[in-house]
Each structure stands twice: as C-alpha cells, then as structure tokens.
Amino acid sequence: MTLDKDIIRQLAEHLENAELNASPVSKITDAHPKLDWDDAYAIQAEIRRRKESRGQKVAGLKVGLTSRAKMKQMGVETPVFGLIFDYMSVADGGEIRAAELIHPKVEAEIAFVLKSALRGPGCHIGAVLAATDFVVPAVEIIDSRYENFRFDVVSVIADNTSSSRFVVGGVARSVEGLDLRTLGIVMQKNGEIAAMAAGAAALGHPAAAVAMLVNTIAKRGDEVPAGTFIMSGGATEAIPVAAGDAIHVRFQNMGSVSMRFV
Ligand code: OOG
Ligand code: MG
DSSP states (O other): OSHHHHHHHHHHHHHHHHHHOOOBOOOOOGOOOOOOHHEEEEHHHHHHHHHTTTTTTTTEEEESSSSSHHHHHHTTOSSSEEEEEEEEEOTOEEEOOOSSSSSSSEEEEEEEEEEOOOOSOOHHHHHHHHHEEEEEEEEEEEESGGGGOOOOHHHHHHHHGGGGEEEEEEBBBBBBTTTTTEEEEEEEETTTTEEEEEEEBBSSSSHHHHHHHHHHHHTOOBBBBBEEEOOOSSSSSSOOOOOTOEEEETTTTTEEEEEEEE
16 A cells, blocks of 8 residues: 555546546546555545445446456456446446446356355366356446556556446346357447357456456455355447447347447
8 A cells, every 4th residue: 555545535436426426537647656556445445435425336347457358458368357346237238328338348248157156266168157047248338437447457457447337238147058168259349240159258257257266366365255156357448439339249048238328
C-alpha cells in the first residue's frame, strides 16, 4: 500500500462518480504514479462499500483480461478481478441506454454458477468443474471510466475492471458432456460477424480463469461461496457499441444472448 485511507476514499468516490455521471476522467496513475495492486483493490473494495451502503448488492464476480485478444487490445497482460452489482443486470433481449454509459463495448463470456464453495490455494480446473452447478452464456458490457478507454493494470482494477452491465441468456448447461475449450462463440453486431472465439481463449480453459480467481482471493483468506456467479472473461476482443446497435452472440450448444443499445 502506498496511499492512505483518505486518498483511497477520495479516489473511490471520484471513480464511482465518473460511472454514475457517465463522464470520463483521466487515469488515476497520472496523479498517483506509485499506486500499487493493494491500493487498487482497496479502491475497488471502497467502491463496493459505497454501493452496498446504498442498498446495492454484489451479484457476482468477474475475471477480466484472460484472453490474448483482450490483453492485446488493452495492452495489459495480467488478468484482473472485479465485482458485478445487481443494478448492472439486463434481461436477455433487453435494451441498454447508451446515454447512461461513456463508451461501452461488449464481450462474450462463459459464466459459471457454483454448487459448492471453492477455496485455494491449489484450486484447479478439475476442482472448478466439480464445484460447478451450471455454466451459462453471458455478454459483459464494459465501460472504462477512463478517457479513450486507456489504462494500466492498477488503474483498471481501481475502476472495478470497467464493470458496467451484463446480460445472461441462452441455456444453462451442466459441464458434463460439454467441452468448454472448443465451444465456439460467434458475435454479431447489426447482423454482421464482429468477433469469433472458442472457449479456450480464456486462459486455455474458462475454468482456469475461475481457478485463478479462487487462488488469488485465497491469499487474503477468502473463499468463493456456493451459489456465486462468476464471469470468466471476454473470449473475443471487446466490440464498441452505440445507440442503435443490436448485438447477438451464439454460443455452441448453449443458445444465444442478445441486446439492443438505445
Ligand atoms: C477491463 C475489463 C476486462 C474482460 O472480460 O476481459 C474484462 C477492460 O478491458 O476494460 O472484463
Ligand atoms: Mg469481461
């Protein structure tokens, strides 16, 4: 930690206001170049505290920057962890108001729901699959609060990893008989193919992304409880969207997820 509690609180307020007012800010490492990982996760935790104090609830966890496509696009090579809140949920086929967001992008992800708790260290793909109740297709709408969607790893962690909206759809499936690595994902924007990937894009196997999350939070003594919803990270690069755009993502053997920006 390099920052004191007051600065952490100020930066959390600053970033959360940028989200709530849909107005971008400069990346916080410009003013605080020494900001480290612990500071960044402390700012994220303070954003959580602010939202929970208003009655909003954590709806799930996410891993981000797990695919080469995303790492290359953002220039950040390390996976990051963030929170998804209840108010970010949009129904499959629903509308998302672009005016509430700064410069949204969509990414296709495989999400997990656990039937039993997961605890690290030593969590691995097998343990994740054994603890998975079902997997379900999801689309995350990310919206960095930073100008031009440009950041470094600690700035994006402090900004709750750009979490903004998410849509869960398609068919919930047990992992039995499903090869999550070869599972094809095709994203269409306004009827044209905008991105394609296979499940293996996320760290070789989407369950590896979940294992990484579990092992990371084990370092602070936490486990991931049964029932948790976890998004494993964009398999494709993120596609910019604006009012008027329609997104439709097909997941092999798992149905599809769609939404419209208005
Ligand atoms: C950070 C969040 C990345 C993913 O799935 O890779 C993310 C960003 O790219 O803004 O959610
Ligand atoms: Mg994501």
